């Protein structure tokens with residue numbers, strides 16, 4: 622059985638914690654775990670930082686960098702990129718191929734963490750029956766649909782109207798997925814409507830929003846008091862620059878050039894801190910690693926490029 626590796630942030634100052642984490646990220650081997658039967662157990666359990674964050678304290682430089690002026694999550698330049706390729710969402714060989722290929726791995730993490738959080742049987746066909754999920758930045762619905770098949774009552778939202786139309790058309794092909802409630806809106810608008818969900822899921826979205834800190838606050842407000850939040854994104858590391866931009870956009874042409882801005886990526890420690898300030902405590906984190914020989918993705922403790930975090934709402938929200 623796969624054994625989880627644990628990163629413990631225990632040193633007294635925030636700076637040394639970040640440095641320690643960065644050193645570990647840089648020196649981590651690409652994928653030390655080869656177990657194909659990996660069951661998406663906890664890979665990295667991030668213990669709570671020993672010193673609680675004072676909400677009145679000035680933000681650390683890393684966080685300040687992401688408190689961009691806008692309260693809206695909308696970044697028009699980013700949205701135009703997605704609008705231009707909206708018709709290709711369900712083309713498994715098109716620009717969203719990496720997300721399609723990653724899907725089983727992403728779902729393994731979601732299924733495992735949420736089943737444990739909600740005390741559901743992982744082996745059951747519809748473990749999420751009775752739970753309300755929102756898929757924020759759902760695109761064409763490639764995560765919303767499997768979540769609905771696993772029994773969740775799903776709302777899928779996206780800021781791009783064309784994405785929502787494609788998602789709805791595709792979902793209508795199957796009576797189970799046709800129950801998904803797709804809307805062209807934003808997380809902050811749902812907050813204004815005082816909506817709450819058992820699970821709030823935003824995969825590969827935070828690197829495209831105008832203000833990640835405000836976005837996380839909205840995700841937190843959408844999460845019910847006993848709920849969970851799941852976010853996946855790309856680490857702002859040199860490896861991510863080499864693989865997700867140089868290789869994926871310029872060498873392999875997997876993604877249209879300009880899809881990602883390296884400076885918009887967040888490191889795992891930044892994401893943890895932003896979420897902590899938004900009253901979400903990150904408890905599990907895993908990396909996704911790509912094996913070019915098999916063309917498959919798997920879960921790993923290597924969070925140096927693609928990673929996913931599971932957090933629970935903390936009591937003070």
Ligand SMILES: C[S@@+](CC[C@H](N)C(=O)[O-])C[C@H]1O[C@@H](n2cnc3c(N)ncnc32)[C@H](O)[C@@H]1O
Pocket residue numbers: 694695696699700703704720757758759760761763764778779780781784806807808823824825826829830831
């Ligand atoms: C890389 S795609 C990810 C799609 C989907 N979550 C997945 O992983 O399969 C990012 C999506 O986020 C949407 N998006 C970007 N900014 C958004 C915002 N502020 N609010 C809602 N959706 C947004 C884009 O339109 C796009 O569909």
Ligand SMILES: [Mg+2]
Pocket residue numbers: 825826828829881
């Ligand atoms: Mg992206």
